[in-house]
Amino acid sequence: MPAPSADWLPAHPLVRTIRAAACDLNGVARGKRMPIPSARKVLTDGTRFPMSVLNLDIWGEDIEDSPLVFETGDRDGLLLPTERGFTPMPWLEAPTALLPLWMYHEDGRPYDGDPRHALAQVVARYAARGLRPVVAVELEFFLIDDSGRNLQVPISPRSRKRRKAAEILSIRALDAFDTFFTDLYDGCEAMEIPADTAISEAGLGQFEINLNHVDDALKAADDAWLFKMLVKGLARRHGFAASFMAKPYEDYAGSGMHAHFSVLDEAGRNIFDDGGPRGTDTLRHAIAGCLGAMHDSTLIFAPHLNSYDRLVPEAHAPSGLCWAYENRTAAIRVPSGAPAARRIEHRVSGGDVNPYLALAAILGAALNGIEDGIDPPEPITGNAYALELPRIPTDWQGAIDAFASSQVMPRIFPRQLIDNLLLTKRQEIRDMAELTDSERVDIYLDTV
Known part of the structure; x- marks a missing residue:
């Protein structure tokens, strides 16, 4: 290296x-x-x-x-x-x-307790098979005025008004914070973070920026980690906060980190591409691996107490174990588009994740499925929230217990990292119980 x-x-x-x-x-x-x-x-x-x-x-x-x-x-x-x-x-x-x-x-x-090394070990497993993941992430975050007792949307530097409404794909919402986004894109260019499009999202003052795909999973995780630092740091320079916490507002959707990935062979061919919309059997094996590990790895995708406020039905975050073609209610989505770009979108992670651990869990699970040649259930159609499906853990303690007893996680993560993470989360769940809701928001708002 x-x-x-x-x-x-x-x-x-x-x-x-x-x-x-x-x-x-x-x-x-x-x-x-x-x-x-x-x-x-x-x-x-x-x-x-x-x-x-x-x-x-x-x-x-x-x-x-x-x-x-x-x-x-x-x-x-x-x-x-x-x-x-x-x-x-x-x-x-x-x-x-x-x-x-x-x-x-x-x-x-x-x-082995370093999360970047955990991802490097997963990437090495791919390399040993002559494979290379191509990864992109979409990061959602909130711009927040946290100067008072209650969180609210910042005042627009342009209009000097505070718009207390969600505005999905609103150009006006983007323009309201144009100086911030201009500085953010300049910062991404200086830091060599491949920022692509920005949109306004469904929450109050919520936005999403896509990072372009790269054929180096470690770089993709670096980009996400650095991007979160940049967004939070620049927001403070502009007089407000930016937060990747999963759910700052009870009545609005939370923030996710959706991960897209395909896999290239030694000749540079996408092993998920069969020339048509279905995708290869290898695509389905990777999906099966992701679904098979999803329950036990929920602690990685939802690492904090606040994370579970996002993972509720009909809140634009997946709660059932399923996959589908071009369906955003599913945990695993196979987007439409050109066959050469056939890929998997993993939609479970909150914006509050550690990007190295999240990508290690996703790519490691997919490789398990590829190595084992297992098949997933049939893809769903329609509204996943309306179906009777196996569920991921719905609370922090359940996720800790599932991670601790898993037979799958040791295949992805070093034993020391598993033990260290469990010790950390058990201490946090004990101490969070002593705090008020506002104290919990205070710690999560800037930290995650």
Whole structure:
């Protein structure tokens, strides 16, 4: 894997400080601020911080019964730059760059508790079969005025009015925040995030931006992780909040992260394409794998207490285990279009997910189905919410229990990551029970 270039810093002489950070299990960036000379040293020698830092709870606290803390002396891991290299942080006033990291043991082994390594292991499984996933994500988020006691839509910088209504595919809603979206697209270009179209969505102040497909699943996850940081950071510069929490408003639809993927063989052919609308048997095997793992991996797709407010019937989020052609009520959708672009859309994840874990769960499950050659049930037609279907867990505790007892998850994720995530979520579910609804919103609004 190519190392990031040391030429970036001399080519950007205005950059004054560096943030060197890795992604923890909740998708939060954890790391250090450092001057330029220290950043140069990280490129060659890496840096260190405790392994337990990638296994903190949503408040940033140690996991009380984690073996990574006192039992092992809270030992350090070795953090090395990812192949992404330096990227600007355009939401900060001072010119600053982020250097993404991932964690290793001192002897060079990847640390199994790192979510980026979990996705890399899934990608390696594909590569061993001569396959390469092509991935794109759609990210929904809310723009929110959180300055008062109740969340509300921000005042438009253009009209100085506050429109308290959902406006699906409204150009007016986009234009109301034109300066923010212009800065956001400029930021995506500077950070090499392949942002495509933006639309207004069904919630109050809710929008969606698609990221273009890439044939590198790690880059797709990097793009999503960095995009979430960019959106939240730029919104604060514009005087309001942006949030990817699954359901900030009780009476409106929540935010998802829909993942689209196809798979290429060594000749660059899409193995889901049969030249027609049906798709290949391999497509159906991948769908079967996704459906077979969906129940047990709900904790990945809905990692927080608030996540389950989104996963209710008739709220534009899937709740039944099913698939369909060109049907957005299904958990798995096969979009129409040119056969060469035949792909799967996985619609379960909330906007509050860790992108590395979500893509690892989706792609790993699909590969299970391909390897096993299993067939899915017949595709549904009509409204999935009106059908009697097997359901994903409807509450946080049920999802934790399903993840803990799963026979499928160890086939996708390292045992250490499974154990670390369970310890984290069990601590969070205990401590969330002591908070008021407003306190829960406070922590989720900016963090996820």
